[in-house]
Amino acid sequence: MKRVYNFNAGPSAMPLEVLKQVQEEFLDFAHTGMSIVEISHRSAAYQAMQDDTVCMLRRLLRIPDGYHIVFIQGGGSMQFIMHAANFLKHRGAYINTGVWSDKAMQAAAFYGETYEAASSKADHFTYIPEAGSAVIKPDTDYVYITSNNTIHGTEWHDFPSCNVPLFCDMSSDFLSRPVDISRFDLVYAGVQKNVGPAGVVVTIIKDSLLVQANSQLPLMLQYKTYVDHDSTYNTPPVFNIYFVNKVLHWLDAQGGLKEIEKRNIQKAHILYQVIDESDGFYKGHAVPQSRSRMNVTFNLPTPALEAEFVAQAAEASLIGLKGHRSIGGCRASIYNAVTEEGCQALAAFMMKFQKNH
Amino acid sequence: MKRVYNFNAGPSAMPLEVLKQVQEEFLDFAHTGMSIVEISHRSAAYQAMQDDTVCMLRRLLRIPDGYHIVFIQGGGSMQFIMHAANFLKHRGAYINTGVWSDKAMQAAAFYGETYEAASSKADHFTYIPEAGSAVIKPDTDYVYITSNNTIHGTEWHDFPSCNVPLFCDMSSDFLSRPVDISRFDLVYAGVQKNVGPAGVVVTIIKDSLLVQANSQLPLMLQYKTYVDHDSTYNTPPVFNIYFVNKVLHWLDAQGGLKEIEKRNIQKAHILYQVIDESDGFYKGHAVPQSRSRMNVTFNLPTPALEAEFVAQAAEASLIGLKGHRSIGGCRASIYNAVTEEGCQALAAFMMKFQKNH
Numbered sequence: 071m072k073r074v075y076n077f078n079a080g081p082s083a084m085p086l087e088v089l090k091q092v093q094e095e096f097l098d099f100a101h102t103g104m105s106i107v108e109i110s111h112r113s114a115a116y117q118a119m120q121d122d123t124v125c126m127l128r129r130l131l132r133i134p135d136g137y138h139i140v141f142i143q144g145g146g147s148m149q150f151i152m153h154a155a156n157f158l159k160h161r162g163a164y165i166n167t168g169v170w171s172d173k174a175m176q177a178a179a180f181y182g183e184t185y186e187a188a189s190s191k192a193d194h195f196t197y198i199p200e201a202g203s204a205v206i207k208p209d210t211d212y213v214y215i216t217s218n219n220t221i222h223g224t225e226w227h228d229f230p231s232c233n234v235p236l237f238c239d240m241s242s243d244f245l246s247r248p249v250d251i252s253r254f255d256l257v258y259a260g261v262q263k264n265v266g267p268a269g270v271v272v273t274i275i276k277d278s279l280l281v282q283a284n285s286q287l288p289l290m291l292q293y294k295t296y297v298d299h300d301s302t303y304n305t306p307p308v309f310n311i312y313f314v315n316k317v318l319h320w321l322d323a324q325g326g327l328k329e330i331e332k333r334n335i336q337k338a339h340i341l342y343q344v345i346d347e348s349d350g351f352y353k354g355h356a357v358p359q360s361r362s363r364m365n366v367t368f369n370l371p372t373p374a375l376e377a378e379f380v381a382q383a384a385e386a387s388l389i390g391l392k393g394h395r396s397i398g399g400c401r402a403s404i405y406n407a408v409t410e411e412g413c414q415a416l417a418a419f420m421m422k423f424q425k426n427h
Numbered sequence: 428m429k430r431v432y433n434f435n436a437g438p439s440a441m442p443l444e445v446l447k448q449v450q451e452e453f454l455d456f457a458h459t460g461m462s463i464v465e466i467s468h469r470s471a472a473y474q475a476m477q478d479d480t481v482c483m484l485r486r487l488l489r490i491p492d493g494y495h496i497v498f499i500q501g502g503g504s505m506q507f508i509m510h511a512a513n514f515l516k517h518r519g520a521y522i523n524t525g526v527w528s529d530k531a532m533q534a535a536a537f538y539g540e541t542y543e544a545a546s547s548k549a550d551h552f553t554y555i556p557e558a559g560s561a562v563i564k565p566d567t568d569y570v571y572i573t574s575n576n577t578i579h580g581t582e583w584h585d586f587p588s589c590n591v592p593l594f595c596d597m598s599s600d601f602l603s604r605p606v607d608i609s610r611f612d613l614v615y616a617g618v619q620k621n622v623g624p625a626g627v628v629v630t631i632i633k634d635s636l637l638v639q640a641n642s643q644l645p646l647m648l649q650y651k652t653y654v655d656h657d658s659t660y661n662t663p664p665v666f667n668i669y670f671v672n673k674v675l676h677w678l679d680a681q682g683g684l685k686e687i688e689k690r691n692i693q694k695a696h697i698l699y700q701v702i703d704e705s706d707g708f709y710k711g712h713a714v715p716q717s718r719s720r721m722n723v724t725f726n727l728p729t730p731a732l733e734a735e736f737v738a739q740a741a742e743a744s745l746i747g748l749k750g751h752r753s754i755g756g757c758r759a760s761i762y763n764a765v766t767e768e769g770c771q772a773l774a775a776f777m778m779k780f781q782k783n784h
Contacts, residue, residue: 074460078467081665089454089462096450097443103431103744105446107624107670110435110747143500143626144647147661151645180645262662267464269500269626269664288508288537290501304504305619307626308438309666313464387460390467 075412078390079220079365080242080263083407088316099312106312111305119315120301126318130327133251133274140296141306142271146170146241146260147177149271153214153237153256154178155291156283160209163187165230168195168219169396170239175214187213194397195222197360201230210234212255218243220263221394223367223401224360229253235279243364244272245321246406247331255279263364264406266314269307321406330406337404337413338363344420351424355399369399376400379423388416432769435747436577436722437599437620440764445673456669463669468662476672477658483675487684490608490631497653498663499628503527503598503617504534506628510571510594510613511535512648513640517566520544522587525552525576526753527596532571544570551754552579554717558587567591569612575600577620578751580724580758581717586610592636600721601629602678603763604688612636620721621763623671626664678763687763694761694770695720701777708781712756726756733757736780745773 076083092106099106100115109116124139133139142148150173154162161182164175166189175184187206188199206213212235218225220242230236235255244259251257255276262268275293289295295303324330342361345352345368355367370376376399380392393399404413433440456463457472466473481496490496499505507530511519518539521532523546532541544563545556563570569592575582577599587593592612601616608614612633619625632650646652652660681687699718702709702725712724727733733756737749750756761770 071455072458072460073454076461076465078461078465078470081465081467081662084462084465086454089464093450093453096453097430097446098428101429102746103429104433104435104746105441107446108433108435108438108441110438111625113435143502143505143664145500145661147647148500151647155645177645177647260662267664267666268468268662269667288512288534290504290508290534304502305438305617305625307500307624307664307667309624310626310664389459389461 074387074389075408075415076389077402077404077408077412077416079394079401079403080405081268082263082390082403082405084266085317085320085407088313088320091316092313107309109308111302111308116308119312120306123311123315123318126315126322127272130245130318130321131249131251136277137251138275138277138280138297140273140275140293141301141311142273142296143269143307145268145271146239146258147173149239149258149273150174150177151180152291152293153212153258154181154184155287156293157211157235157256157279158182158184159211159284161185161207161211163204163206163210163213163234165189165199165204165213165215166191167198167216167224168222170219170221170241171214171216174216174239194355195219195224196355197357198224198226201228204230204232206232206234212237215239218362218364220365220403221367221397222355223362223365224356225362225364227359235276243362245327245330246334246364248327261310261314263403265317267310270310270314272314333410334363334404334406337408337410338366340410340413340417341366341402341404341420344417348420348424352420355397364403364405366402366404367393367399368401373398375427382423383416383419386419388419431744431746432765432772433746434759434761434765434769434773436751436758436760437762438625439620439747439760439762441623442674442677442764445670445677448673449670464666466665468659468665473665476669477663480668480672480675483672483679484629484631487602487675487678488606488608493634494608495632495634495637495654497630497632497650498658498668499630499653500626500664502625502628503596503615504530506596506615506630507531507534508537509648509650510569510615511538511541512644513650514568514592514613514636515539515541516568516641518542518564518568520561520563520567520570520591522546522556522561522570522572523548524555524573524581525579527576527578527598528571528573531573531596551712552576552581553712554714555581555583558585561587561589563589563591569594572596575719575721577722577760578724578754579712580719580722581713582719582721584716592633600719602684602687603691603721605684618667618671620760622674624667627667627671629671690767691720691761691763694765694767695723697767697770697774698723698759698761698777701774705777705781708784709777712754721760721762723759723761724750724754724756725758730755732784739780740773740776743776745776
């Protein structure tokens, strides 16, 4: 069996131990005599698994009372609609740090007034605006941020404090570090980076926000439907949630979010060090204080060299290093499941490539 | 490894050959060195798989030119919204054959006027109304039907002809028989009965209908978004689609839809015969001419006996025979992957149970 070093931006590397476990029990889930893809979502076996998933999320993230956790289909793009459909009444503020916050703002505009409270667009999204620089207009329903920006390789390291509800798309750094959930009113994360197979979003919603939701919406667009029916108003994506459950147990066994954060800092350091010590051969896209620990974005001296870099890396089983089509360049996504060994292999390749060019 | 006879209504039994294949290649998809849950949806390997899935659907169902096939998250419940959001302009006609058509009609009412063109509600949904009995009002945008009714165990055996577009929720008998798609303008099916793991819907849409769609909708609620972006506007549920692909190839290897229909007729016959020859001990819910080949619904003389039947069956590894909570009784769901051997085991159990009571 061949396995490569997977630096895909998402869907992306999953822990090998989890893959093996899922594989092993694929024909017989929890001694039911059925595959996980064959069990009823109304069965005790399913419910126990879903309950455990919620419980593990609460435990790993230390989610306080007063929040519900639900599973929703449609990816982040459906959340771009739902957050606004449910909560945009007067105006929504967006801190624009790249493509994803921009898309969220555009989608939200269908439901009401939106505005940029801060933005790093003029500087090609190379940094996260200072938390205090956001200008919040009166009657703002919420401030919306994207905690990590896969395309530009920036990440919030210190979340803003607002006196309006704070919403956060955590899709690309969810469970990569401890986060104080009590600072947020709505958090959501498509699982396909750090947590599982594409097809489910984890949404964490504060009860005091939920009661203010717009109820003049189709049921499937209301967060309340998912909360009231414990994510099983209709058939949930059983396999996807099950896989998330396995990843949560894996995370716990690794030592939880503090330990995983430590590893992620170390992994990112390995790659940023190569960039910083390359005398400008590798040029990081993000300014150092806004650098993402999940997506390391960089350029080489020319697009031709970048293409050669990506191709030669692939030959060396280092996969997925091409930058997003919207900004080009190179990107190494080093989510939880990417090992330090993988980062060292890439660092060694980068140094060798530089030497040869 | 224990395997049971799985009569769940959905999620439900999947072909054992497919489960084994998915299991076998779970760590290395198509020699990429990555699991199917780890590959990028922008990769050539993914695109080839998705293209093949579309191609196999076209081939098995003989879908004519002039239709697009897309993959959408959110289950049938999201389609209950989308069909109306996109196409309900004046009024939508619903032939009400049970809970699912009723829910679709209710969800659609958010977007405009809906009405029952025919209904078997007064007779506890024991039959499918005569195709010709529907009363279609002027300015009706479409007629909506549910091809198979999991809860009541009825199925359309002869589709209605209308002079307005015909929409069909085929979730629970999709790919269980050949269907003339050219008679429909919109067909959708949640895959979790006959075709794959919960988390993706296959939607087949006629191009001449699509051009009439409402464009004043959030992008994620427009069918056009999925068509224009070939189902990858955002990250699709990769694993779920991949599994569907495997099932399609399995179906093809079995001899296609004509052969699977033959088997399904035979399997249903085995169970209905036990019911019909039980001197009223087992009482079928559906009238004979509307009987479903997918969901065999029946009652025993008393609810207490039904509970005993379900419990004893489970002890004999015959799982999932409890009827839907809304109507009670018993139900054997015998989708494509349920074997004739499984049906015979259940038939033998039913006869023995009757003899003992």
